[in-house]
Amino acid sequence: MIVVTGATGHLGKLVVEGLLEKLPADQVVAAVRSPEKAADLAERGVEVRRADYTDSDSLVAALKGADKVLLVSSSEVGQRAAQHQAVVEAAKQAGVRHLVYTSAPQATTSKLVLAPEHKATEELIEASGLPATILRNNWYNENYADTIKQAAQTGSFVGSAGDGRVASAARADYAAAAVAVLTGEGHEGKVYELAGDVTWTNADLAAEIGKATGREITYVDLPSDEHVKALTGAGLPESVAGFLAAIDADIKAGLLAETTDDLRTLIGRPSTPIGVTVAGIVG
Template sequence: MIVVTGATGHLGKLVVEGLLEKLPADQVAAAVRSPEKAADLAERGVEIRRADYTDPGSLVTAFKGADKVLLVSSSEVGQRAAQHQAVIEAAKQAGVGHLVYTSAPQATTSALVLAPEHKATEELIQASGLPATILRNNWYNENYLDTIKQAVATGSFVGSAGEGRVASAARADYAAAAVAVLTGEGHEGKIYELTGDVAWSNAELAAEIGKATGREITYTDLPADEHAKALAQAGLPEPVAGFVAALDANIKDGLLAETTPDFHALTGRPSTPIGVTVAEIVDAG
């Protein structure tokens, strides 16, 4: 039995879909905070198990009989380490044979603003003694959904990443890598740095949006403090605006620029170029 946490979320749902292409539905369980949101999966024969990262008892029950568990990292920044610790302890208590975790690029050594909670989680996994695989996912193409939509609407977008590059891939790519690990053999003890095949800059993103819309799109690079101020003026809460600007500073420093062969090695296919995702978002309106 393979249990996928966060199975109604963007990434978890894609992993479940990928597993169902390879395995009978009765070998897949969806661990979700709100079981009613997984009704469509239940109709297809997937076992739905309630699992709340803040309710350790629910996690032990959700992982009962699981050979493998995919821990999709929590979306609650600032609470992740504690929530992930509950999952790890429950997996150990339930006798899970293989834990797979979605982490961040170079999590244990990177200055990336998102890295500390992932570093803490990786250390907890190692200390647990559970056989584990770490999937260090680079940026998602879909992280730029709002930026692309804004550029389509206004003809421009701003940032503070300078000429920094992002080796992103589509969310479906990272899901495919997770499916390959969950359905494959010999991945225990491995860390995979998963990236897109090509790293791109904001100027290149503007060019891709321009290509998809058939008109000129401009990118304006701002100092980090001005970028944060512009985001706050656009309605983002100040802490969030500061966080986004900090991420751009990380990109400017090259922390998301490295490409690796790990994705292709796991899936046997190329990653989805940012231009393909841009075109899909533009076409969808």
């Protein structure tokens, strides 16, 4: 039995869909914070269990009888390590034979703003003694969905990443990699650095949006503090604006630029180019 946490989230839902293409529904469990949001999965024969990362008892119940567990990292930045620890402890209590975790690029050595919580989680998993696979997911193409839509409407977008390159891939690519690990053999003890095959800059993104819309799109690169001002001026909370500018600073420093063969090897095909995602969003 395979349990997928965060199974109604963007990534978790795609993983469940992928598992259902390979396994009978009664072998898949969707562990979710709000079971009512997984009614469509329940209708298809998937067992839905309540699992709240802040409620240890719910996690113990959700992972009971699990052979394999995919721990999709929490979206609550700043709370992740404690929440993930609760899942790891529940997995150990359940006697899980294989834990798979979605981490961040070069998590144990990177200066990426997101890395520390993932590093802490990887260390918790190692200390638990559970057989595990670490999927270090690079950036998702879909992280730029709002930027792509806004640029398509206005003809420009701003950032502070300079000429920094991103080795992103589509969310579905990372989900397919997780499915391959969960349904395959010999992945225990492995750390996979998952990234897109082709890197790109914000100028490249502008060109792809222009190609999809048939109009000229410009990228305006700003100093980091001006980027924050632009984002708060557009209505984003200061904490969110600061976080987005910090990510751009990391991109400018090359922290999301490394590409490897791991993703395409696991999924058996090339990763999805940013241009394909842009075309799908712009329509």
